[in-house]
Amino acid sequence: MDPISTVVKYEIVKPQKRHDNELMVVSRPFEFGNPPFDPELFAKDIATRMIQENGLGLAAIQIGVPYRVFAVRTDPIQVCFNPKIVDASGDFLPAEEGCLSFPNMFVKVKRYDHIRLRFQLHNGAFVTRKFEGLAARIVQHEQDHLDGILFYNRASTFHRDQALRKWERTLKKASALNTSVVPRSLTLDEEQLVWQALHDSSPKPENVSETK
Numbered sequence: 001m002d003p004i005s006t007v008v009k010y011e012i013v014k015p016q017k018r019h020d021n022e023l024m025v026v027s028r029p030f031e032f033g034n035p036p037f038d039p040e041l042f043a044k045d046i047a048t049r050m051i052q053e054n055g056l057g058l059a060a061i062q063i064g065v066p067y068r069v070f071a072v073r074t075d076p077i078q079v080c081f082n083p084k085i086v087d088a089s090g091d092f093l094p095a096e097e098g099c100l101s102f103p104n105m106f107v108k109v110k111r112y113d114h115i116r117l118r119f120q121l122h123n124g125a126f127v128t129r130k131f132e133g134l135a136a137r138i139v140q141h142e143q144d145h146l147d148g149i150l151f152y153n154r155a156s157t158f159h160r161d162q163a164l165r166k167w168e169r170t171l172k173k174a175s176a177l178n179t180s181v182v183p184r185s186l187t188l189d190e191e192q193l194v195w196q197a198l199h200d201s202s203p204k205p206e207n208v209s210e211t212k
Contacts, residue, residue: 010049010063012100016171018164023101027146030067030081032124040198042184043122045081046071047194055100057138062101070142074135077197083119085143086128090136095195097151098139100207107163109154111137122198158188184187 030039041063050058050071059070065115072078090113096178097109115136118128141151153159186194 006075010045010065012053013064014101014103016201018152022206023145024148025066026148027059027061027066027068030069030120032120036067039081039122039124042069043071043198044194047077047079048195049183049185049192050077050157051186051190053100056134057078057142058100059084059142061145062146066119068146070107070146071197072138072142074131075206077193078129080117080119080139080142081122083117083139083143083146085115085140087116087141088112088114097137099151101143102150102152102167103174105152105163105167107152107155107159109141109151110180111154112138113137115139117143128149141178154180156174 019086030036032039042060046060047061048057048067049063050056050073056073057070060067068082069077070080072080093108093113094108094128096106096109098106113136114132116130117139120125120126144151144154152163155163183210
């Protein structure tokens with residue numbers, strides 16, 4: 001078992017050109033019978049990293065860990081192992097999306113506004129939950145990451161190309177500055193959010209409900 005133990009090592013993967021394929025790979029299932037690393041510790045780390053970046057969601061592949069795990073910033077935070085969307089319904093709506101791996105890129109993407117997700121908790125237990133509205137959009141975005149699909153490839157050709165050109169110009173400016181950011185420490189309230197994500201066995205966030 002790989003003792004992954006600190007969020008400091010988890011830098012956000014940020015491609016430097018549009019054809020970088022580090023994120024365009026299908027992540028592997030997480031095997032609880034033979035875990036590649038401690039799932040509870042990783043759940044804490046990925047939730048912490050997401051909060052440090054002020055993100056709404058974060059997939060493991062975005063921090064260089066190619067397993068089917070993502071975190072979603074609902075209330076409480078959900079860390080989903082081996083997630084699978086088992087139903088998508090409601091309106092198929094366009095909205096602007098961003099991504100921690102592509103700073104300053106925003107593009108309109110259509111998503112369903114109601115989904116059901118089947119996944120495992122960090123202890124291996126299976127649950128099925130409903131997500132709607134913004135929470136549903138975030139889950140679909142992160143699920144795409146696990147399948148190697150980048151959000152801008154869900155956009156129309158026009159909007160995708162427009163967003164990529166603007167992002168590439170931003171990259172050139174950023175490389176000229178050559179700045180790096182050290183992950184910040186969490187506040188006490190944020191630490192409590194991470195604790196709840198690991199210890200609340202039956203969370204019922206505002207935009208999430210449990211089904212049987």
